[in-house]
């Protein structure tokens with residue numbers, strides 16, 4: 699990393715710390731959200747007897763006439779997430795950050811969760827801004843948001859993800 703980049707990264711980290719201070723909550727609470735911003739994906743961790751997770755959804759706005767768009771990232775941070783309801787069963791392949799190989803899992807299609815504290819971050823790549831907003835739950839997710847939340851809640855409650863490995867699949871040549 700070049701010196702100029704290190705400076706900018708430090709500067710960003712200072713701004714991050716200032717935002718966290720302004721929100722008046724313990725710093726560690728924001729870790730999953732900061733990870734989602736920096737590295738992408740969903741995150742969960744247990745810290746000081748708190749369960750923390752972030753769930754990321756993507757929303758692309760595209761102007762057919764201008765032929766230009768942007769993908770908003772909506773990151774939801776939950777402190778002590780509580781599962782309210784789940785609906786449906788979707789069989790799908792997932793790759794966990796802890797694991798190199800993909801695995802077959804079952805996830806709900808819809809899921810509703812609440813949390814002791816919920817913060818929504820909207821990362822706008824066009825404006826280059828990250829908007830933060832405190833939300834009151836419960837929050838419902840459909841599709842990819844539901845799969846991500848279910849995956850992280852499984853980590854928080856059971857550590858291991860229940861799955862079938864890819865090598866149990868069979869190739870079939872179709873006529």
Ligand SMILES: [Zn+2]
Nearest residue numbers: 794795796853
């Ligand atoms: Zn995982």
